[in-house]
Amino acid sequence: MNRQTAPTDWKGAAMQKRIAGRYAAERRFKAIGLGAVLLSGAFLAFLLFVMVGNGLRGFTYTNVEVPIDFAAMPLTVDASRLGDADADRAIANAGLADIVAFAADEALGADGSKLISENAWKEVRTAIKDDPALLKDKTVFHLPAASEVDIAAKQGAKGALGARVDALETDGKLSTGIHWSFFKNADATDPAVAGIWGALKGSVLTIFIAFLIAFPTGVLAALYLEEYAPKNRWTDLIEVSINNLAAVPSIIFGLLALAVFINWFGLCQASALVGGLTLALMTMPVIVIASRNAIKAVPPSIRDAALGVGASPVQVVFHHVLPLALPGILTGTIIGMARALGETAPLLLIGMRAFIGDVPGGVCSPSTVLPMQIFLWSDEVDRGFVEKTSAAIIVLLIVLLSMNALAIYFRNKFEKRW
Amino acid sequence: MTFNAAALLLLIAGLALIGWLAGRARSMMLAGASGAKLHSRPQYHGWYVALWLFAPAAIFLAVWASVSPALITNSVLASDAAQNLPAFGFERGAILSDARSVAQGAQAAVRLPAAAPLVKPYADATQSYAWIGIAAMLALALAGGLYAFTRIKPDFRARTRVERIVMAILLLASLVAILTTFGIVMSLLFESIRFFRLVPATELLFGTYWNPQSGAAQPGTFGGIPLFWGTVLIGAIIAMIVAIPIGMMTAVYLTQYAAPTVRKWVKPCLEILAGVPTVVYGYFAALTVAPALRNFAVMLGIPNASTESALAAGIVMGVMIIPFVSSMADDSINAVPQAMRDGSLALGATPNETIREVLIPAALPGVMGGILLAVSRAIGETMIVVMAAGLSANMTANPFASVTTVTAQIVKLLTGDQEFDSAKTLAAFALGLVLFIVTLLLNIVALRIVKKYREAYE
Numbered sequence: 001m002n003r004q005t006a007p008t009d010w011k012g013a014a015m016q017k018r019i020a021g022r023y024a025a026e027r028r029f030k031a032i033g034l035g036a037v038l039l040s041g042a043f044l045a046f047l048l049f050v051m052v053g054n055g056l057r058g059f060t061y062t063n064v065e066v067p068i069d070f071a072a073m074p075l076t077v078d079a080s081r082l083g084d085a086d087a088d089r090a091i092a093n094a095g096l097a098d099i100v101a102f103a104a105d106e107a108l109g110a111d112g113s114k115l116i117s118e119n120a121w122k123e124v125r126t127a128i129k130d131d132p133a134l135l136k137d138k139t140v141f142h143l144p145a146a147s148e149v150d151i152a153a154k155q156g157a158k159g160a161l162g163a164r165v166d167a168l169e170t171d172g173k174l175s176t177g178i179h180w181s182f183f184k185n186a187d188a189t190d191p192a193v194a195g196i197w198g199a200l201k202g203s204v205l206t207i208f209i210a211f212l213i214a215f216p217t218g219v220l221a222a223l224y225l226e227e228y229a230p231k232n233r234w235t236d237l238i239e240v241s242i243n244n245l246a247a248v249p250s251i252i253f254g255l256l257a258l259a260v261f262i263n264w265f266g267l268c269q270a271s272a273l274v275g276g277l278t279l280a281l282m283t284m285p286v287i288v289i290a291s292r293n294a295i296k297a298v299p300p301s302i303r304d305a306a307l308g309v310g311a312s313p314v315q316v317v318f319h320h321v322l323p324l325a326l327p328g329i330l331t332g333t334i335i336g337m338a339r340a341l342g343e344t345a346p347l348l349l350i351g352m353r354a355f356i357g358d359v360p361g362g363v364c365s366p367s368t369v370l371p372m373q374i375f376l377w378s379d380e381v382d383r384g385f386v387e388k389t390s391a392a393i394i395v396l397l398i399v400l401l402s403m404n405a406l407a408i409y410f411r412n413k414f415e416k417r418w
Numbered sequence: 419m420t421f422n423a424a425a426l427l428l429l430i431a432g433l434a435l436i437g438w439l440a441g442r443a444r445s446m447m448l449a450g451a452s453g454a455k456l457h458s459r460p461q462y463h464g465w466y467v468a469l470w471l472f473a474p475a476a477i478f479l480a481v482w483a484s485v486s487p488a489l490i491t492n493s494v495l496a497s498d499a500a501q502n503l504p505a506f507g508f509e510r511g512a513i514l515s516d517a518r519s520v521a522q523g524a525q526a527a528v529r530l531p532a533a534a535p536l537v538k539p540y541a542d543a544t545q546s547y548a549w550i551g552i553a554a555m556l557a558l559a560l561a562g563g564l565y566a567f568t569r570i571k572p573d574f575r576a577r578t579r580v581e582r583i584v585m586a587i588l589l590l591a592s593l594v595a596i597l598t599t600f601g602i603v604m605s606l607l608f609e610s611i612r613f614f615r616l617v618p619a620t621e622l623l624f625g626t627y628w629n630p631q632s633g634a635a636q637p638g639t640f641g642g643i644p645l646f647w648g649t650v651l652i653g654a655i656i657a658m659i660v661a662i663p664i665g666m667m668t669a670v671y672l673t674q675y676a677a678p679t680v681r682k683w684v685k686p687c688l689e690i691l692a693g694v695p696t697v698v699y700g701y702f703a704a705l706t707v708a709p710a711l712r713n714f715a716v717m718l719g720i721p722n723a724s725t726e727s728a729l730a731a732g733i734v735m736g737v738m739i740i741p742f743v744s745s746m747a748d749d750s751i752n753a754v755p756q757a758m759r760d761g762s763l764a765l766g767a768t769p770n771e772t773i774r775e776v777l778i779p780a781a782l783p784g785v786m787g788g789i790l791l792a793v794s795r796a797i798g799e800t801m802i803v804v805m806a807a808g809l810s811a812n813m814t815a816n817p818f819a820s821v822t823t824v825t826a827q828i829v830k831l832l833t834g835d836q837e838f839d840s841a842k843t844l845a846a847f848a849l850g851l852v853l854f855i856v857t858l859l860l861n862i863v864a865l866r867i868v869k870k871y872r873e874a875y876e
Contacts, residue, residue: 029770033671220591241599249798259605314581342695345800
């Protein structure tokens with residue numbers, strides 16, 4: 001060990017250069033790290049920007065001003081029947097659609113009836129049902145424009161249509177309003193009347209069923225595993241299967257639901273019931289894992305104290321441990337439910353892909369959910385649906401983000417340090 | 419009068435509530451009359467009666483709801499009107515279901531003329547079986563309730579009994595997970611075995627031509643290799659090229675450099691990326707990313723650039739997985755003992771050198787485990803590939819071309835109009851089985867790595 005080495009010359013040019021190099025590498029590395037963070041943030045910002053940019057226009061719609069003179073074109077329908085259940089049919093049979101088309105032609109020129117939506121007369125029908133006095137004189141209606149006209153008015157268009165829309169605009173015949181039927185209607189082939197209410201209601205029903213099944217089952221299973229389960233092969237098996245289920249691809253749950261719920265039990269296909277059951281099986285492991293962590297966080301001294309004053313093991317858990325663990329359990333449940341609400345793939349397999357033009361009536365009637373509506377609209381080549389899809393995405397994201405925000409609020413508010 | 423399970427469930431729940439009140443009142447009355455001390459508090463007596471009233475009736479209801487349709491059909495088939503039905507087959511089933519939906523009020527009139535005479539027998543049978551079911555259920559509920567009610571005495575150990583039932587319910591709840599796993603394995607296995615009777619398993623696993631036709635099985639068209647390749651290309655190669663470096667560097671920056679307040683704000687923002695539904699990512703990929711990439715590819719002069727490309731799906735999937743990789747890496751880096759980091763810094767290494775030479779090698783097993791979990795997630799992801807990667811089974815390494823994946827094909831095979839027994843639908847279950855096994859193995863290996871590594875430092 002008597003090898004001679006020259007002492008390091010820390011002040012030498014070579015060494016200074018080396019140190020400078022190391023510091024430069026340090027700065028580069030830090031910049032790369034910051035870059036990675038910014039890049040992920042930029043992806044998120046870009047995604048939200050594109051969705052909001054496309055989607056905001058979906059919440060408004062172009063209306064065309066059409067005066068209809070019912071005094072000149074009498075609609076022969078008995079005013080007393082307008083309150084009846086079959087008022088819709090009575091008005092349709094009286095030829096309101098033709099009257100509206102004729103009025104549009106008269107007001108806007110020969111192609112007038114093509115400028116308004118095919119379903120525009122239904123708006124007039126609603127107005128008449130609300131106020132039968134309209135039938136006696138001339139009223140100016142603001143009727144939804146045809147999809148191409150709406151797009152041309154919002155984004156500008158070339159050619160004959162563009163010129164026509166520009167002319168209408170300079171005449172002051174076009175107006176923009178909030179697109180209420182987007183919130184009130186179910187799916188339709190005409191973008192002027194297609195809406196998300198049917199899908200939203202389907203989502204609510206589905207999630208409600210999923211919650212009704214997954215929450216009690218998940219919490220009870222977690223209580224058993226954490227508080228009472230003996231350490232043996234059975235509980236190991238339960239534990240392993242819960243952890244595995246949490247990582248099984250969601251589409252596999254769709255296959256399970258198709259084989260078991262629909263083909264074996266014969267439950268109603270494409271319904272909120274089967275959808276809810278499927279999502280419940282999917283979310284249950286998430287709830288179990290979150291609940292176990294929350295239960296584990298309750299200190300043993302609470303249990304010991306309760307046992308010490310004579311509570312039974314079941315009383316200890318239901319009177320003391322569960323209430324204390326509940327905020328944590330709810331946080332996990334909300335996150336699990338938010339994930340289930342955004343899920344599409346398993347529902348695709350149980351037939352929720354079909355076009356549903358009605359708002360679902362019950363848990364067994366065919367229904368669709370919001371993510372599925374987004375998926376179905378994304379297939380529509382019709383450009384009017386691009387806006388609709390993005391608008392529906394905004395609604396879905398708002399719902400999901402507020403659920404997540406609620407979960408974070410819960411976590412912060414009820415977080416306890418023992 | 420149809421058999422409305424939800425309404426009946428509410429009915430017996432209502433009866434159970436009455437039972438609860440009655441049981442509680444009786445126990446208090448008995449205690450008051452005899453002057454004896456109750457063993458259990460009054461509400462436990464109430465719960466005892468309510469449980470005895472509710473549980474047998476609810477179990478019967480569940481069994482009856484699954485058995486009665488078959489009984490109804492049998493009795494209709496035994497009636498005179500059913501004698502001139504066609505023999506077994508699709509037509510017979512269609513006529514029966516047509517008559518059933520009219521009889522139960524789901525549709526206004528029959529679509530098939532042959533179903534018309536069956537409507538009345540169906541309605542009659544439905545009604546009589548509904549009455550039988552309701553009567554039996556009520557009888558069971560009352561019998562159970564009465565039995566429990568008569569057992570109430572001041573010294574009756576109601577609490578112990580109720581607690582025993584509660585424990586049984588807890589055990590049952592935890593068995594649901596096993597049941598689900600069992601259900602998944604069994605349903606995938608059964609349908610796959612039926613598929614492998616039509617098409618050999620070796621063909622699905624090693625065949626190179628995928629083009630399933632509807633209807634009968636045509637051997638030679640169920641080669642799964644193009645799908646497996648597409649899945650690997652998108653999920654394990656392209657998505658990981660995006661997710662691993664960005665996720666790792668994000669984790670390094672957030673754990674080692676970022677100020678606590680920055681970390682506090684950036685982490686939830688990253689979690690938003692994980693919380694966006696996959697259908698939104700799919701739409702984003704198909705609408706924005708894919709056309710941009712196609713224009714880019716055309717600019718580079720790449721032939722057969724498609725608007726549905728492996729690259730678009732892979733990049734967007736990678737973005738989706740960034741928060742996942744980053745939080746796994748974050749955990750692993752945090753698990754490395756502070757002493758190792760301090761030691762390296764004390765020797766004069768810069769933070770950058772410490773991270774690269776000490777922290778990352780020490781955290782590597784955990785990071786690897788996290789990456790395997792991310793891969794497992796990526797290959798099971800469905801909506802992004804369905805919407806952005808296309809459905810044509812190409813075996814190509816060109817990321818600008820359209821490829822297809824296992825999950826996309828499962829969706830495609832199961833969303834057409836076809837018989838449930840055709841080779842095409844069964845193939846979806848066989849693909850599902852392959853997917854399930856692969857993700858299961860990946861998860862097991864990953865979890866084992868993560869666990870083993872954790873123990874080494876703790």
